[in-house]
Amino acid sequence: VLLVMGANLLLAGGSFYYIAAGAGLLISGFLVFRGDQQGALLYAGFFILTVAWSLYEVQLDPWALMPRLGFFSVLGLWFLLPRTRRGFAQKAVQPHFQLRTTQISSAVIVVFVAALFLANRGHEVSPAQGLASGQISTLSQDWTDYGASKAGTRFAPHDQINTENVSQLERAWTHRTKVPGTFKGTPIQVGNGLYLCTGQNIIISLDPDTGVEQWRFDPQISTPPFGFWDTCRGVTYYKKPENSSNASCPERILTATTDARLLAVDSRTGERCSDFGDNGEISLLPGMGDVKPGFYFVTSPPTIANDTLVLGGWVADNQEVEEPSGVVRGFDPATGALKWAWDMGREDRSGLPPEGESYTRGTPNVWSLTSADEELGLVYVPTGNATPDYYGGHRSEAMEKYASSVVALEADTGRVRWHYQTTHHDIWDYDVPSQPTLVDIPMQGGLRKAVIVPTKRAEIFLLDRETGEPLADIVEVPTPQTDVPDEYTTPTQPFSTGMPNFARPRLSGVDMWGITPFDQLACRITFANLRYEGPMTPPSLQGTLYYPGIAGGMNWGSVAVDEVNQLMVVNALHMPFVVRLIPRDEVSEDTTYGLGGRQTGTPYAVYSMPFLSPLFAPCLRPPFGEMAVVDLTTQKTVWRRPLGTAAEQGPLGIKTGLPLPMGMFYQAGSAVTAGGLIFNGGVLDSTMRAIDVLTGEELWTDKLPASAQATPMSYVSPATGTQYVLITVPVGVGAPLERENAAREALEENVAGGYVFAYRLAPD
DSSP states (O other), rough: OOHHHHHHHTTTTTOSSSHHHHHHHHHHHHHHHHOOOOHHHHHHHHHHHHHHHHHHHHHHHHHHHHHHHHHHHHHHHHGGHHHHHHHHSSSSOOGGGHHHHHHHHHHHHHHHHHHHHTTTSSSOOOSSSOOOOOOSSSSSSOOTTTBBSTOOEEEEOOOOOOOEEEEEEEEEEEEESSSOOOOOOOOOTTTEEEEEEOOOOEEEEOTTTTOOOOEOOOOOOOOSSSSGGGOOOOOEEEOOOOOOOSSSOOOEEEEEEEEEEEEEEEEOOOOTTTBBBBEEEEEOOOOOOOOTTSSOOSEEEEETTTEEEEEEEEOSSBBBHHHBOOOOEEEEETOEEEEEEETTTTTOOSSSOTTTTOTTTTTTOOOOOEEEEETTTTTEEEOOSSSSSSTTTTOOHHHHHHHEEEEEEETTEEEEEEEEEESSSOSSSSOOOOOOOOEEETTEEEEEEEEEEOOTSOOOEEEEETOOOOOSSEEEEEEOOOOOOOOOOOOOEEETSSSSSOOOSSSOOOBBOOOSHHHHHHHHHHHHHHHHHHHTTTSSSSSSSEBBBBTTTTTTOOOOTTTTTEEEEEEEEEOEEEEEEEEEEGGOOOOOTTTOOOOSSEEEEEEEEEBBBBOOOOOOSSEEEEEEEEEEETTTTEEEEOOBBBOOOOOOGGGOOOOOOOOBBSOOOOOOEEEEEEEEEHHHHHTEEEEEEETOOEEEEESSSSSOOOOOOOEOOOOOTOOOEEEEBBBBBOOOHHHHHHHHHHHHHOOOOOOEEEEEEEOO
């Protein structure tokens, strides 16, 4: 097998090793079959050369050595069995440890293992320079917004739980939602209310100290209970001004749904706010024109700034041209009336389009979370690219101008104050997925109002949030150009060179991985036959390797910021994707798209999938996920380390159960507290963690029933003064039919549903 596959790799321009190894193994096997001891000696020579080649390729990286040496080490043990040795020698043999070769080999192995341990014993930590140099962005002690505050820093200014006592953290209470399936909601806390949403946009209010349900509101949505249609990331709190003429429903919880409605309920009772729209709800479809089922929905909570509720929406990926508009709208949070609409194709018009018209179709959407600076009167919206994702020959100026950008909109009018584009003519699906994070940083002789823009490209752009000008160097760099007919690429792309980059250097065949040498070799062959010329290699007909992949880099979990110490917490993902354009005349009913789609109206459909081996292991060597902390005052990395173990993963989807530190994939983001702690439960090994923000040391863990799909949060109860850390965890996340059946059972049989776990320090 190695001989044949090695020949394929060599023909594709890859390593000579595998064809040589295959030939050596073939000859060794032939000699062993004949009972010739030379077969064992040849295997020994092959193994020694394999060790040398492996160390040459990947040095002392233990996970990269595993597929190169693990299989052949186990196979080589057969030669050491007494029965095998007697068979070769045809006589009694000496015990192993009486042999000089065994003694020397054992010493070499001990030195090798010690070298592996020493080379991988930890991570580098640099001193942070900005300690105690920042200020908290809000006076509120509550977790009032999805990202803690409108700045989106995910920072809790509480230190009751800290690095000294976090080992005493225990579960205070557990709540079951009675809703299975996707559970991506991060709760908010305002006063004596804890508010969250589950799949199907069900809103639940809990007591912050006991987790007892206070009320529940079910909007009875019409979309199916699986996929993105089962997603609600959070809810929004709004309090009417003191001088409001209408005193009914003074404090309310708002949610936007996956069947395109916006609803408001009383925060005290969960009853509909009768003064909002039509009995507590408005439709988001006016002005949208024709909307096919599942083509437009909302998964992220709106932002309220200067008494305006700002809302984007999710548009289906890769289906067709002229999909529903990516319009962003501002509503009156008290009445539901439309205040303005930012239509990228008709910026001169701020209201509803005339009868018979619609907002400009096919424009980039704002599916992720937004943030706001009410002093500046600005809302910061991250945009996607125009539909469909991987072909842009048809795109208009309106589809291109604001795509894959961060845009500062005036909260009162919806007018654009400034925008910055992170990817030009985006045909990579490199939309800006993260909530922009607002911080004030001492730099360049004064305090600068900054906005942090994390991207799927694993680049972080640091901009002035008043003007949009870069606060850290950004350079336009020449990038690979398209060879697809009727498509184009821009000569250069912006690279944020003044901030740390969390992507790996340009990949090579050496970086390919697998469980065994065979699937690792399969990955190397596939890699050699894909188009890959480094970052921003465009889609192609032969197939292109995307790294970072379409999931990031960074995604909707965004970053967290210790506002006092000016430290930014980054979660980075390493998962390449394979993207291949399919000419329209080759598309049939049997065509496989993976995570791509038909892209109707363009010359090409698209296949898009993670780059996996035949055993469904990632083709890129670990770590697959990392956490890092950056000092914002110096723009330097303080520490960077893999996070998570392989316990929940394995070949063919079979869990190994081995808690081997590997650095696993992330879902959602992290929260950080004034106690010097980072909390995260979204690594794919079903573990809640507390990590020292200054050192990266893991200080506390708790095993979860599943991996969280939401960012944690923390608050201090106004009733008891107790600090809690909270995480939500889903159950019943399987195939679509399984999720649909689970949701039906939840309604019919009162299934327990997802978890809400609250932690506090153990009582003295």
